[in-house]
Amino acid sequence: MTTYVLVHGAWHGGWCWRRVADRLRKAGHEVFTPTMTGLGERAHLGSPDTDLNTHIQDICAVFESEEIDRAVLCGHSYGGMVITGVADRLADRISAIVYLDAFIPEDGQSLFDIQGPERVKLFRDLANQSGDGWRVPPVSAEYFAVMTPEDAVWVDRRCVAQSIATYATPVRRSGADRAIPRKIYIRADSYPNSNFGPFAEQTKNDPAWEYHGVASGHDVMVDKPDELTEILLGAA
Numbered sequence: 225m226t227t228y229v230l231v232h233g234a235w236h237g238g239w240c241w242r243r244v245a246d247r248l249r250k251a252g253h254e255v256f257t258p259t260m261t262g263l264g265e266r267a268h269l270g271s272p273d274t275d276l277n278t279h280i281q282d283i284c285a286v287f288e289s290e291e292i293d294r295a296v297l298c299g300h301s302y303g304g305m306v307i308t309g310v311a312d313r314l315a316d317r318i319s320a321i322v323y324l325d326a327f328i329p330e331d332g333q334s335l336f337d338i339q340g341p342e343r344v345k346l347f348r349d350l351a352n353q354s355g356d357g358w359r360v361p362p363v364s365a366e367y368f369a370v371m372t373p374e375d376a377v378w379v380d381r382r383c384v385a386q387s388i389a390t391y392a393t394p395v396r397r398s399g400a401d402r403a404i405p406r407k408i409y410i411r412a413d414s415y416p417n418s419n420f421g422p423f424a425e426q427t428k429n430d431p432a433w434e435y436h437g438v439a440s441g442h443d444v445m446v447d448k449p450d451e452l453t454e455i456l457l458g459a460a
Contacts, residue, residue, distance in 0.1 A: 226319075226460040227254045227292050230445075231283055231310075233301030233326070234390075235362035235383040237264020240300075243449035244456070251457060258286045260306070267384045272358040276334070276393035280309035287314055296459045298322035300445065302390070304423075305335055311401035320406035320459040324452070325415065325442055328423050331397040335390075339419060344391075351388045359385035369415045369441030379443060408434045408459055410452070415442040 228248055230241045238257035245255045260279040262270020283306060286292065297318050299307035304326025311321055327338055336344045347360045354361055362383035365376035401407075409427035411420060427433040436455050440447040 227295045229256045229295050229297050231299040231303035231306050233303045235386050244445045247453040274387040275389035279306045283310045293317050294319045296320045299326050300324040309395050315400040315403045318404050321404050322408040324410045325412040329395045332394045334394045336392050360388050361385045368443050371441050371447045375446050410436045412440045412442050412444050413437045
């Protein structure tokens with residue numbers, strides 16, 4: 225049996241992993257899909273002080289409270305920022321780290337640093353216009369290229385605004401993650417967002433990484449749960 229910790233991306237919650245988690249559990253594995261502070265069913269706990277370090281601590285606390293060891297840790301999109309911070313703290317408890325169409329920050333980088341000034345201005349304007357100055361409203365499922373109308377309605381219904389501080393916080397990366405035996409990058413090939421292209425190229429051409437492409441929109445766990453489950457099972 226393998227333990228999986230699946231970390232959602234921006235505006236989402238643990239709910240987005242439902243299909244993949246069901247498949248992994250049916251295969252006999254233990255699965256945790258925590259929702260980070262201020263999102264999903266924990267939206268009411270968010271505040272202007274909720275930042276990336278809050279979310280890293282959320283996931284580290286799952287490892288601690290559930291006494292998890294030798295886990296496959298997977299992060300989607302913004303979740304790549306989170307699992308990078310978790311890996312820096314708990315590398316010896318992670319057997320494989322999986323970046324699912326996700327950001328891979330360098331030490332001291334925030335998500336805003338990666339995305340650039342235009343996105344920073346857009347998010348700050350959105351927060352000021354409709355997020356009480358500190359919350360960024362979710363982008364649409366159409367932007368994520370969710371593949372069916374029914375799923376797009378579901379994703380739009382469940383996503384919530386997220387604290388802008390989570391995007392502005394730099395991550396700590398000391399190099400401890402180099403001790404993790406397996407590193408995997410999964411690219412959503414049907415999602416043309418240029419933010420993830422450099423990470424795909426970087427990992428595809430690095431022998432230390434295992435690379436997969438999936439014909440999916442950005443929310444691979446929603447669009448292609450069978451294909452994603454197969455890759456995750458292989459990560460065991």
